[in-house]
Amino acid sequence: MSRNVTVLDYGSGNIHSAVRALERVGANVTLSSKSSDVLEADGLVVPGVGAFAAVMQGLKDVDALRMIGRRVAGGRPVLGICVGLQVLFDEGVEHGVRTQGMGEWPGVVERLAADVVPHMGWNTVEAPAGSRLFSGLEDERFYFVHSYGVQKWDFDVTQPAMQPPLVTWANHGGPFVAAVENGPLSATQFHPEKSGDAGAALLENWLKGLG
Template identity: 90%
Template sequence: MSRNVTVLDYGSGNIRSAVRALEHVGANVTLSSKSADVLNADGLLVPGVGAFAAVMQGLKEVDALRLIGRRIAGGRPVMGICVGLQVLFDEGVEHGVRTPGMGEWPGVVERLDAEVVPHMGWNTVEPPAGSELFAGIEDERFYFVHSYGVQKWDFDVTQPAMRAPQVTWSEHGSRFIAAVENGPLTATQFHPEKSGDAGAALLENWLKTLG
C-alpha cells in the first residue's frame, strides 16, 4: 500500500531531491505547506539546508512550527533531514548567535569539533540495536554535508512507561548525533536522498512505519 507523504515547502534548497527520492521508493508525494496537506498526510518530511536561524525563520513564515507540533502531539509521523533534524533540538549556535529551536529534544547544535569543516562526504553510522530506520542497512555509509551538529545527548526518561529515544551516532573529529528515532518523530543529520541505495532503503524503512 502506497503512503501519502507531504514534503514541507518552505524554501529549503534540497526539496526537489527529497521529492524524487520518496517517489523512487513508492510514496505518493505532495510538495506543500498548506495546513490540510501537512496535517492529513501519512508522513511529513521536513528537509533543511543552510543556517539554523534561516530554517527556523522559514518554518515560522509558513506556520510550520504549529503544524509540526500538532502532528507530533497526535502521534503522526514526522521526519527531519539535516537542518530539519537540528531545529528539533533546544537551540542552535552559529557565529556566536543563539537561536531557539523547537525543543523536542534536549541539546545544542554547535560547530563540529573537527580539523576539517564542513563534514562533507560518506561516513558510517552507529545505530542502536533494534533500530527500525536502519534495519538491514546498519553497516552502510551515508552522505553528510554539515558544519554543525549535536555532540551531547542528555535525555532523562522521567516516566517508567516512557521509551527512551533511539540515537544513532557518527564521528567527524568528535562524535555527533546522526539520527534520532523517537516514536512518531524521526530525523537524520545526513541526506538519505543523496545516499544512493542505502538512503533509499532507509526511506523505505521509514515508509513502513507510517502505519
C-alpha cells in the same frame, strides 16, 4: 499500499531531490505548506539546508512549528533531514548567535570539533539495537554535508513507562548525533536522498512505519 507523504515547502533548498527520492521508493508525494496537506498526510518530511536561524524563520513563516507539533502530539510520523534534524533540538549556535529551536529534544547544535569543516562525504554510523530506520543497513555508509551538529545527548526519561529515544551516532572530529528515532518523530543529520541505495532503503524503512 502506497503512502501519501508531504514534503514541507517553506523556502529551503534541496527540496526536489527529497521529493524524487521518496517517489523512487513508492510514496505519493505532495510538495506543500498547506495545513491540510501537512496535517492529513501519512508522513511529513521536513528537509533543511543552510543556517539554523534561517530554517527556523522559514518554518515560522509558514506556521510549520504549530503543524509539526500537532502531528507529533497526535502520533503522526514526521521525518527531519539535515537542518530539519537540528531545529528539533533546544537551540543552535552559529557565529556566536543563539537561536531557539523547537525543543523536542534537549541539546545544542554547535560547530563540529574537527580540523576539517564542513563534514562532507560518506560516513558510517553506529545505530542502536532496535532501530527501525537502520534495519538491514547497519554496515552502510550515508552522505553528510554539514558544519554543525549535536555532540552531547542528555535525555532524562521522567516517566518509567516512557521509551527513551533511539540515537544513532557518527564521528567527525568527535561523536555527533547522526539520527534520532522517538515515537512518531524521526530525523537524520545525513541526507538519505543523496545516499544512493542505502538512503533509499532507509526511506523505505520509514515508509513501512507510516501505518
